[in-house]
Amino acid sequence: MTTIKDVAQHAGVSASTVSRILNYDQTLAVSEPTRRKVLEVAEKLQYKKRTKKVKQSGDKVAIIQWHSDKEELNDLYYYQIQYGIETKAQTSGVSIDTISFNNLQNIDLSGYTGIIAVGKYDASEIDQLAALKRPLVFIGQNYLLYGFDSVQSDFLTPINWMITHFLELGIQDIGLLAGQEKTQTEHQAIYDPRATTYRTRMTHEGLFNPDFLYAGTYGPDSGHSLMLQAIDQLQDQLPHAFIIGSDSMAIGALNALKECEITVPDRVSIVSFNDVAIAKYAYPALTTAHVHTEIMGERAFELLREQLKNPHKVPESVVISTQIIHRDSSL
CATH class of the missing domain: 3.40.50.2300 (Response regulator)
Known part of the structure; x- marks a missing residue:
């Protein structure tokens, strides 16, 4: 029997995205071509919702x-x-x-x-x-x-892998667009292991530059504004690689680079986190840490x-x- 995961694998999206599309969730932020592709794959694979009843535990x-x-x-x-x-x-x-x-x-x-x-x-x-x-x-x-x-999720290992990867390519100027969140009640800044690991590793390599570190929210608007800020402030010193806290931030950053006619990845390489469905369909498609x-x-x-x-x-x-x-x- 065809499962949601089967449809997701053939359509190249996550299982949760397939579920929301098949349940006609109108709040899902997904492109019409992606929505159509999922429906076509589901029809081709003859996907049917499971009707098998599971005995309720009472919990x-x-x-x-x-x-x-x-x-x-x-x-x-x-x-x-x-x-x-x-x-x-x-x-x-x-x-x-x-x-x-x-x-x-x-x-x-x-x-x-x-x-x-x-x-x-x-x-x-x-x-x-x-x-x-x-x-x-x-x-x-x-x-x-x-x-x-x-x-x-383990965010420490991928940060170190990303930095090592760029260093092996001869790229030493590596920037970070980090997410910054606060708790709702006490409005405390939330510890982000990615920013700390980035700072520690780059310092160890003798390459840490505080001017290459930017922080904002995890949405695309923040990624867009932070990258525009970096482009404006750093100009020719703009890093040749950026690690970005989430795919949605990276989408905004890609748009900012495109607006400024800065090519990706020839001039700036981008890597991000989460691997949500949109990561594969961004242009260019995002290199990302699949969480x-x-x-x-x-x-x-x-x-x-x-x-x-x-x-x-x-x-x-x-x-x-x-x-x-x-x-x-x-x-």
């Missing part, structure tokens, strides 16, 4: 969203994590509800058997979630300090189930590896 899990709907549309990173949770829950007979953290105080969570909190939370927010007295797993950062299971977002969601659900079976389970911090996908935006 009910709340997914607490840290991000806004606007942020999800700008970058499908969080949506793909949620898709992994929902897929695993469906096969386990567990019902899922999604709740915004901002609306948490207005929701009665007494009927839920567990919580998966997706995003990045400060101490007061963690205390608020812990006060609910439910099995709890975080996705996004390491929360072992607070005694909770957590799942995160296994769906696996992150699946593993978080498994950790929650383990807590439900064993309330005295020892907390774990699970780090999921990434995979470099080399395309046309970099040498």
